[in-house]
Amino acid sequence: MTGEHEVDVRLSDAQRLDWLRLIRSENVGPRTFRTLLNHYGSARAALAALPDLARRGGATRGPRICSREDAEHELAAARELGVTLVALGETDYPERLREIDDAPPLLAVRGNRAALARPMLAIVGARNASAAGQKFAERLARDLGAAGFVIVSGLARGIDASAHRASIASGTVAVLAGGHARVYPPEHLDLLDAILADGAAVSEMPVNWEPRSRDFPRRNRIISGLALGVIVIEAALRSGSLITARMAAEQGREVFAAPGSPLDPRAEGSNGLLKQGATLVTAASDVVTMVEPILGRLVSMTEAAEPAAAPAAPEPDDAERSRIMALLGPSAVAIDDLIRLSGASPAIVRTTLLELDVAGRLDRRHGLVALV
Amino acid sequence: MTGEHEVDVRLSDAQRLDWLRLIRSENVGPRTFRTLLNHYGSARAALAALPDLARRGGATRGPRICSREDAEHELAAARELGVTLVALGETDYPERLREIDDAPPLLAVRGNRAALARPMLAIVGARNASAAGQKFAERLARDLGAAGFVIVSGLARGIDASAHRASIASGTVAVLAGGHARVYPPEHLDLLDAILADGAAVSEMPVNWEPRSRDFPRRNRIISGLALGVIVIEAALRSGSLITARMAAEQGREVFAAPGSPLDPRAEGSNGLLKQGATLVTAASDVVTMVEPILGRLVSMTEAAEPAAAPAAPEPDDAERSRIMALLGPSAVAIDDLIRLSGASPAIVRTTLLELDVAGRLDRRHGLVALV
Numbered sequence: 001m002t003g004e005h006e007v008d009v010r011l012s013d014a015q016r017l018d019w020l021r022l023i024r025s026e027n028v029g030p031r032t033f034r035t036l037l038n039h040y041g042s043a044r045a046a047l048a049a050l051p052d053l054a055r056r057g058g059a060t061r062g063p064r065i066c067s068r069e070d071a072e073h074e075l076a077a078a079r080e081l082g083v084t085l086v087a088l089g090e091t092d093y094p095e096r097l098r099e100i101d102d103a104p105p106l107l108a109v110r111g112n113r114a115a116l117a118r119p120m121l122a123i124v125g126a127r128n129a130s131a132a133g134q135k136f137a138e139r140l141a142r143d144l145g146a147a148g149f150v151i152v153s154g155l156a157r158g159i160d161a162s163a164h165r166a167s168i169a170s171g172t173v174a175v176l177a178g179g180h181a182r183v184y185p186p187e188h189l190d191l192l193d194a195i196l197a198d199g200a201a202v203s204e205m206p207v208n209w210e211p212r213s214r215d216f217p218r219r220n221r222i223i224s225g226l227a228l229g230v231i232v233i234e235a236a237l238r239s240g241s242l243i244t245a246r247m248a249a250e251q252g253r254e255v256f257a258a259p260g261s262p263l264d265p266r267a268e269g270s271n272g273l274l275k276q277g278a279t280l281v282t283a284a285s286d287v288v289t290m291v292e293p294i295l296g297r298l299v300s301m302t303e304a305a306e307p308a309a310a311p312a313a314p315e316p317d318d319a320e321r322s323r324i325m326a327l328l329g330p331s332a333v334a335i336d337d338l339i340r341l342s343g344a345s346p347a348i349v350r351t352t353l354l355e356l357d358v359a360g361r362l363d364r365r366h367g368l369v370a371l372v
Numbered sequence: 373m374t375g376e377h378e379v380d381v382r383l384s385d386a387q388r389l390d391w392l393r394l395i396r397s398e399n400v401g402p403r404t405f406r407t408l409l410n411h412y413g414s415a416r417a418a419l420a421a422l423p424d425l426a427r428r429g430g431a432t433r434g435p436r437i438c439s440r441e442d443a444e445h446e447l448a449a450a451r452e453l454g455v456t457l458v459a460l461g462e463t464d465y466p467e468r469l470r471e472i473d474d475a476p477p478l479l480a481v482r483g484n485r486a487a488l489a490r491p492m493l494a495i496v497g498a499r500n501a502s503a504a505g506q507k508f509a510e511r512l513a514r515d516l517g518a519a520g521f522v523i524v525s526g527l528a529r530g531i532d533a534s535a536h537r538a539s540i541a542s543g544t545v546a547v548l549a550g551g552h553a554r555v556y557p558p559e560h561l562d563l564l565d566a567i568l569a570d571g572a573a574v575s576e577m578p579v580n581w582e583p584r585s586r587d588f589p590r591r592n593r594i595i596s597g598l599a600l601g602v603i604v605i606e607a608a609l610r611s612g613s614l615i616t617a618r619m620a621a622e623q624g625r626e627v628f629a630a631p632g633s634p635l636d637p638r639a640e641g642s643n644g645l646l647k648q649g650a651t652l653v654t655a656a657s658d659v660v661t662m663v664e665p666i667l668g669r670l671v672s673m674t675e676a677a678e679p680a681a682a683p684a685a686p687e688p689d690d691a692e693r694s695r696i697m698a699l700l701g702p703s704a705v706a707i708d709d710l711i712r713l714s715g716a717s718p719a720i721v722r723t724t725l726l727e728l729d730v731a732g733r734l735d736r737r738h739g740l741v742a743l744v
Contacts (some may be wrong), residue, residue: 132635259631262654263504282634
């Protein structure tokens with residue numbers, strides 16, 4: 001996937017530390033990180049601007065900024081586990097993952113990083129999968145592995161474990177909801193070791209992060225984001241696998257589902273995906289046929305990790321800021337409407353929203369914003 | 373489905389006897405029957421013309437014409453079993469079945485003819501169905517019956533029997549491959565009796581016809597032809613249910629399939645249908661949603677069973693006949709090409725082909741013709 005003649009883009013150690021401090025700071029998620037980086041040109045400049053930004057956004061106290069010591073401590077803990085932090089835009093960063101809006105600025109990678117450069121397909125499904133479902137997951141993972149694809153999954157019991165196990169030899173990637181030192185479920189530590197021989201495990205969390213239930217849906221966007229497509233095998237209604245499928249669709253990834261008996265509750269979610277237009281899969285060839293044309297279209301889109309020069313960062317004056325604030329409330333409003341109704345420039349509106357973001361006062365969803 | 377103010381179209385006893393003789397005569401199938409009726413205006417006139425037609429078509433002997441005695445004998449045998457022969461175009465003839473190209477000119481009906489006037493859905497599937505498949509067929513038949521649909525199937529073991537059993541109370545129709553006195557499989561005689569209380573059994577064969585294996589695919593076109601759509605539950609590759617589904621598609625009927633495990637050979641055919649675009653069914657509502665708009669579009673299209681006056685029936689002269697014959701051979705040719713290349717009128721070409729038909733020398737398939 002990676003062109004032969006690419007420049008090897010790489011952050012300096014100091015830059016990587018700044019990136020880690022910025023993404024670990026309060027109210028800075030992957031989207032805000034990207035906005036801050038574009039706005040200030042570097043993580044260092046963004047870190048310096050955070051207190052003032054938050055104050056202008058109406059925060060009563062500055063956001064908790066990750067200290068240099070904490071970041072160094074995390075880097076050391078990562079090194080000890082053999083975990084590398086790969087930055088968005090670096091050559092080693094997985095090519096498809098960087099396309100998504102909320103790609104992790106730093107991806108903590110353990111194992112064989114080369115696996116992340118190959119085309120990937122995700123296989124996910126029920127933890128309480130049937131024997132037939134697990135057998136099918138194994139067959140599909142083995143056949144897709146033989147066809148040259150790396151299999152991505154979530155290291156869960158059931159379908160995930162079957163998919164990983166059957167693709168250990170050909171290459172598989174486990175995406176963790178917690179940190180690398182807090183593998184869940186713990187009984188899959190041996191499986192993880194086997195995966196790491198030729199494959200990799202990735203996480204966006206600090207190595208010692210204990211996964212909470214809300215970290216799993218958030219993690220699922222990385223599973224789908226890494227892959228060309230997501231294959232769902234045995235998913236009940238309202239299951240995590242359906243969240244992964246929805247994220248895949250939002251990210252423009254192909255969604256596949258294995259059919260199941262209408263009487264089996266474990267197939268309700270996957271059959272539902274088929275009704276919504278997911279591609280039916282009974283064999284690896286069904287998947288390969290769909291993704292081969294996509295592979296052909298992929299072009300290398302490497303950019304420098306940090307913009308070479310800081311772009312102009314216009315600051316709103318008080319009148320502009322209050323016109324924009326007057327339009328915001330607990331109900332969601334489109335950013336386009338904010339620009340139109342406030343009469344302010346898009347750059348000014350973006351900066352004001354960034355201030356609110358960093359102050360922890362903004363809820364962004366699907367291009368809509370609301371005060372929290 | 374039948375309008376309240378329709379004229380009750382009905383053949384005379386003499387006409388019905390002529391129809392029966394014509395369709396039971398050698399080389400006269402449902403399509404040729406229709407052509408002959410259109411060409412000669414009545415079955416009686418067609419019967420009179422058969423020997424001459426066959427001779428002109430190059431037959432070395434006249435076609436075996438069903439005698440008046442044989443036809444009377446069949447009618448008596450039918451009466452004895454409580455079987456009525458309903459003619460294409462008569463008010464009682466099932467509305468959707470008359471739309472297909474090769475609708476049986478006479479449908480032998482036993483049981484409650486009123487069931488044939490209601491909207492129908494076919495449920496077909498594997499004889500060696502799984503317990504889950506049979507349970508799903510029962511659920512679907514019961515729910516579609518409650519929604520007002522009559523369930524059509526083929527009285528076979530497995531899915532067919534489950535679908536019939538679950539819709540005995542709401543109305544179900546069994547389509548037989550043999551005659552009414554030769555029910556197959558014999559162990560379903562009790563089931564058939566239960567079906568006949570409120571539903572019906574239909575056949576296009578003489579009452580004493582022992583079904584041969586090639587009669588089953590032929591029968592399947594009647595199953596799909598009667599119905600708004602065909603639902604396939606558990607069909608292996610190269611199974612009869614797939615033939616029914618193909619015929620349904622050719623007849624413009626909706627095709628539905630229940631999903632099944634990719635590891636279950638009994639689901640290979642039905643999953644294959646889903647890949648080809650069949651609608652996935654896990655509940656009756658999936659079917660009802662698709663067919664309700666069709667129900668709304670259906671308009672009564674009753675025509676007189678026999679045309680009021682015989683249309684002009686141009687006879688080819690020898691030069692025309694030999695020009696057309698020169699274009700025919702063992703390779704299939706389009707009728708449109710025959711007309712264009714021979715320079716003869718469409719009516720002349722049609723008559724020449726009819727002669728060959730009745731002489732048993734023509735193979736017609738999908739608008740193509742070839743000499744046999």
